[in-house]
Amino acid sequence: MDAYKLMKELRVNYEQEAHYRPKETGLRLIESTTEGDSRISAKGRNAKVEDLWSLTSFFGYSTQTFVLAVNLLDRFLAMIKVQPKHLSCVSVSCLHMAAKVTEEECDLSPADELIRIGQCRFTTSDLCRMEKIVGEKLGFKSNAVTALTFLHLYHQIALSHSTDRKESLSLEKLEAQLKACLCRISFSKAKPSVLALSLLRQEMEAVQSEDMLEIAYHIQRHLKITDGELLLWSERVAPCLSDYASPECSKPNHRKLQWIVSRRTAQNLHSYRTVPELPTIPEGCWDESESEDLCEDVMSSGEESLSSSLGSDAEGPFFPLHLRRQKHLHA
Amino acid sequence: PNNKINNKQINLTFNFCTILISLSLSLSLSLSLSISLSVSLSLSVSLSLSLSLSLSLSLSLSISLSVSLSLSLSLSLSLSLSLCLSLSLSLSLSVSLSLSLSVSVSVSLSLSLSLSLSLSLSLSLSLSLSLSVCVCFVHPDVPAPEQPELFLKKLQQCCTVFDFMDTLSDLKMKEYKRSTLNELVDYVTVSRGYLTEQAYPEVVKMVSHNIFRTLPPSDSNEFDPEEDEPTLEASWPHLQLVYEFFIRFLESQEFQPSIAKKYIDQKFVLQLLELFDSEDPRERDYLKTVLHRIYGKFLGLRAFIRKQINNIFLRFVYETEHFNGVAELLEILGSIINGFALPLKAEHKQFLVKVLIPLHTVRSLSLFHAQLAYCIVQFLEKDPTLTEPVIRGLLKFWPKTCSQKEVMFLGELEEILDVIEPTQFVKIQEPLFKQISRCVSSPHFQVAERALYYWNNEYIMSLIEENSSVILPIMFASLYRISKEHWNPAIVALVYNVLKAFMEMNSTLFDELTATYKSDRQREKKKEKEREELWKKLEDLELKRGLRSDGIIPT
Numbered sequence: 001m002d003a004y005k006l007m008k009e010l011r012v013n014y015e016q017e018a019h020y021r022p023k024e025t026g027l028r029l030i031e032s033t034t035e036g037d038s039r040i041s042a043k044g045r046n047a048k049v050e051d052l053w054s055l056t057s058f059f060g061y062s063t064q065t066f067v068l069a070v071n072l073l074d075r076f077l078a079m080i081k082v083q084p085k086h087l088s089c090v091s092v093s094c095l096h097m098a099a100k101v102t103e104e105e106c107d108l109s110p111a112d113e114l115i116r117i118g119q120c121r122f123t124t125s126d127l128c129r130m131e132k133i134v135g136e137k138l139g140f141k142s143n144a145v146t147a148l149t150f151l152h153l154y155h156q157i158a159l160s161h162s163t164d165r166k167e168s169l170s171l172e173k174l175e176a177q178l179k180a181c182l183c184r185i186s187f188s189k190a191k192p193s194v195l196a197l198s199l200l201r202q203e204m205e206a207v208q209s210e211d212m213l214e215i216a217y218h219i220q221r222h223l224k225i226t227d228g229e230l231l232l233w234s235e236r237v238a239p240c241l242s243d244y245a246s247p248e249c250s251k252p253n254h255r256k257l258q259w260i261v262s263r264r265t266a267q268n269l270h271s272y273r274t275v276p277e278l279p280t281i282p283e284g285c286w287d288e289s290e291s292e293d294l295c296e297d298v299m300s301s302g303e304e305s306l307s308s309s310l311g312s313d314a315e316g317p318f319f320p321l322h323l324r325r326q327k328h329l330h331a
Numbered sequence: 332p333n334n335k336i337n338n339k340q341i342n343l344t345f346n347f348c349t350i351l352i353s354l355s356l357s358l359s360l361s362l363s364l365s366i367s368l369s370v371s372l373s374l375s376v377s378l379s380l381s382l383s384l385s386l387s388l389s390l391s392l393s394i395s396l397s398v399s400l401s402l403s404l405s406l407s408l409s410l411s412l413s414l415c416l417s418l419s420l421s422l423s424l425s426v427s428l429s430l431s432l433s434v435s436v437s438v439s440l441s442l443s444l445s446l447s448l449s450l451s452l453s454l455s456l457s458l459s460l461s462l463s464v465c466v467c468f469v470h471p472d473v474p475a476p477e478q479p480e481l482f483l484k485k486l487q488q489c490c491t492v493f494d495f496m497d498t499l500s501d502l503k504m505k506e507y508k509r510s511t512l513n514e515l516v517d518y519v520t521v522s523r524g525y526l527t528e529q530a531y532p533e534v535v536k537m538v539s540h541n542i543f544r545t546l547p548p549s550d551s552n553e554f555d556p557e558e559d560e561p562t563l564e565a566s567w568p569h570l571q572l573v574y575e576f577f578i579r580f581l582e583s584q585e586f587q588p589s590i591a592k593k594y595i596d597q598k599f600v601l602q603l604l605e606l607f608d609s610e611d612p613r614e615r616d617y618l619k620t621v622l623h624r625i626y627g628k629f630l631g632l633r634a635f636i637r638k639q640i641n642n643i644f645l646r647f648v649y650e651t652e653h654f655n656g657v658a659e660l661l662e663i664l665g666s667i668i669n670g671f672a673l674p675l676k677a678e679h680k681q682f683l684v685k686v687l688i689p690l691h692t693v694r695s696l697s698l699f700h701a702q703l704a705y706c707i708v709q710f711l712e713k714d715p716t717l718t719e720p721v722i723r724g725l726l727k728f729w730p731k732t733c734s735q736k737e738v739m740f741l742g743e744l745e746e747i748l749d750v751i752e753p754t755q756f757v758k759i760q761e762p763l764f765k766q767i768s769r770c771v772s773s774p775h776f777q778v779a780e781r782a783l784y785y786w787n788n789e790y791i792m793s794l795i796e797e798n799s800s801v802i803l804p805i806m807f808a809s810l811y812r813i814s815k816e817h818w819n820p821a822i823v824a825l826v827y828n829v830l831k832a833f834m835e836m837n838s839t840l841f842d843e844l845t846a847t848y849k850s851d852r853q854r855e856k857k858k859e860k861e862r863e864e865l866w867k868k869l870e871d872l873e874l875k876r877g878l879r880s881d882g883i884i885p886t
Contacts, residue, residue, distance in 0.1 A: 050835070051831075053834070054827070054830070054831045054834055057830070057834065057841075057845060058814055058827050058830055058831075060815070060849075116820070116824060117823065117824055117827045118827075119824075172842075172846040176838075176839075176842040176843075176846070179842075180838065244838060244839060245839050257828045257831065257832075258828075259784065259787045259825065259828060260821060260824065260825075261780055261784060261821075261825075262776070262777065262780060262821065264777060265738075265777055265780050265781055265784070268738070268742060269742075269784070277662070278619070278620075278623050278662055278663060278665070278666040279666060280666050280669040280670045281623070281626055281627045281666050281667050281669075281670045282670035282672070283667070283670050283671050283672045284630060284672075
């Protein structure tokens with residue numbers, strides 16, 4: 001696709017993106033909710049989105065499915081008050097809907113598999129109903145314009161402008177970074193185009209390519225994105241990305257996963273942890289005598305004190321001599 | 332005249348010409364519940380002039396069987412004050428010829444068990460005193476100074492061994508021996524000051540005679556220790572008591588190893604060890620206790636015992652693969668290993684590497700695996716630097732065809748990982764997780780399940796987290812593949828748990844690996860497609876060629 005067409009498409013998408021953005025007031029409400037309320041909190045939403053990502057990755061769905069699912073979820077949550085216990089159902093139904101749209105028929109996993117793997121508490125019929133509700137409320141059409149759309153477009157534009165630098169901007173990496181950002185609800189408030197552009201810029205700065213940055217500036221001017229807005233979101237994106245890229249591991253425990261094992265395995269799991277019946281026999285420091293007559297001299301006093309420490313075992317007039325002989329034997 | 336109250340007695344007495352002139356003043360309060368069956372034939376010609384003042388308070392419970400033949404000519408003058416609290420079981424056979432002139436003032440408080448063959452000079456009184464029955468807790472009939480002698484005699488008697496294969500022979504003698512052995516056991520348990528120097532050789536001789544024997548060959552070659560019932564020892568009624576006796580003898584407070592070691596020597600121990608091959612698990616259990624006590628008390632025999640056990644194991648592993656007592660010996664070794672002094676001697680480390688680890692290769696591992704695993708873990712708790720050789724050894728002997736063994740190995744490995752030090756973990760993590768990754772993708776669902784369950788172990792998880800950059804690339808490919816391909820849905824669910832854990836541990840690396848995996852798969856698919864197209868082209872070419880009119884295939 002030549003540059004002109006790409007730019008035109010960019011423009012078209014830019015105009016449409018407003019339709020697909022979640023309500024900001026709704027998002028703010030979620031962010032301000034504290035834990036333990038009857039409403040969904042930011043932490044709850046973020047945790048659910050991470051779960052969605054696990055499921056996406058597990059079933060081999062594309063990033064597009066994931067981004068679309070998150071978009072649906074955010075739009076729904078911003079619009080309708082959902083109880084925390086229903087959040088799981090809502091998120092999985094968003095994922096299923098997104099998968100139906102994006103993935104090929106053969107790659108689609110059935111709903112019950114989704115529920116089983118995700119260790120969800122609801123049934124398939126619940127899922128179907130929820131899907132219908134979400135579809136109605138959002139007036140769901142096949143595709144939404146998301147940050148990923150823009151990311152793809154930007155990437156193509158960048159490619160078309162600099163053909164010899166194909167390897168430097170990795171689309172996978174950008175997608176992964178976008179995924180990391182989407183796991184935090186604050187980024188859903190951003191305009192998809194701006195978010196994608198800030199990600200692009202960050203990557204270009206990391207690669208330290210002046211040409212690339214010019215292309216980015218070009219795009220910015222084309223879409224008439226203000227500097228202030230871009231700067232705002234760039235500043236927020238940067239720490240998120242550095243967290244993501246850090247080698248430090250976060251402890252995975254916000255939800256205990258169920259480990260179901262078969263009966264036979266469960267029976268044998270802790271069979272080794274039996275307490276031994278026989279009392280411990282402590283080793284003396286010198287009971288390794290090769291010849292019995294050595295023992296005879298010194299043993300008489302040591303008989304009764306079998307459980308005592310090393311010192312008392314070696315009582316008797318021959319102690320130093322015995323040790324010397326012992327050392328010689330073992331030398 | 333009978334002043335007894337509440338006395339139930341079946342008494343058949345024939346008294347002939349009993350002339351009794353008795354003047355008795357008796358105040359007897361006897362509460363006796365006696366169930367006595369006495370058949371007495373008494374021909375008594377009694378001229379009794381009894382002046383009795385008896386104050387008896389007896390509480391007796393008697394079960395007596397007396398057969399008495401009394402010919403009494405009694406002239407009795409009795410003054411008895413008896414207070415007897417007795418519970419006796421008397422079997423008395425009294426043949427009494429009484430010519431009694433008795434003046435008895437008896438105040439008896441007796442507690443005795445009498446198994447008496449008594450020749451009694453009985454006082455026949457018209458006023459019969461309650462039959463006293465007494466329970467004896469101490470050997471009553473034999474006075475204390477004579478007891479050691481009796482002990483030796485009984486020991487010697489028990490040296491005779493009876494043939495239990497013939498169930499009907501010598502029943503009485505067998506019973507006698509059994510009761511004697513019982514007596515010996517009780518004697519050894521409660522007595523004080525009974526162990527003389529002469530006793531030791533007799534004890535050892537008696538025990539040796541009874542237990543050292545050639546073990547019968549196993550009934551069938553195909554004896555599967557897990558499936559079949561073991562052949563139990565026929566002479567167990569005697570054997571058990573002999574073992575019981577020997578153990579109490581060894582544990583007795585008066586036992587002196589310095590004297591005993593002359594008789595419990597290397598030859599004794601060697602024969603004892605051979606007995607561990609017995610098929611009877613009860614016997615092996617007793618032997619285990621016996622050997623454990625001997626190891627504890629005889630310091631001079633310890634090295635010898637360890638060496639012999641080594642030999643047994645090595646023979647078992649490399650020559651015969653048949654020995655029934657491996658589990659018991661390992662239990663003893665467990666308690667020995669637990670008591671090792673630090674730093675560990677080289678001999679013990681050798682033992683670990685050359686004997687304990689090869690023991691894992693045996694086919695019948697399931698019989699003693701729990702004890703073996705315990706020994707290994709004890710070793711590692713004593714000296715963590717042994718972790719690397721142990722795990723490398725296990726990986727070397729990892730079962731390739733026996734899945735049941737594989738599950739056992741995985742269990743043992745988890746036990747080891749539970750106590751491993753982080754520095755040691757880093758040394759062996761690569762080969763270890765390569766093996767785990769193979770186990771996880773095993774088509775045998777139990778193996779896969781057991782391996783995946785490691786991720787439920789908190790300590791192992793913390794170790795994996797610290798080293799996720801090394802471990803994740805090793806595990807990723809197989810985990811991802813089986814999430815798509817494994818036949819067992821439960822396994823797929825567990826794999827999700829593991830992948831999720833990895834995802835949260837190190838997202839960057841995980842995403843990188845996912846991307847690489849996907850691109851690899853794409854490349855593979857592409858290659859396959861190209862290959863297919865090539866074949867198709869070749870086919871078309873061949874078809875075209877074949878369609879030439881003259882049918883000749885051009886070269």
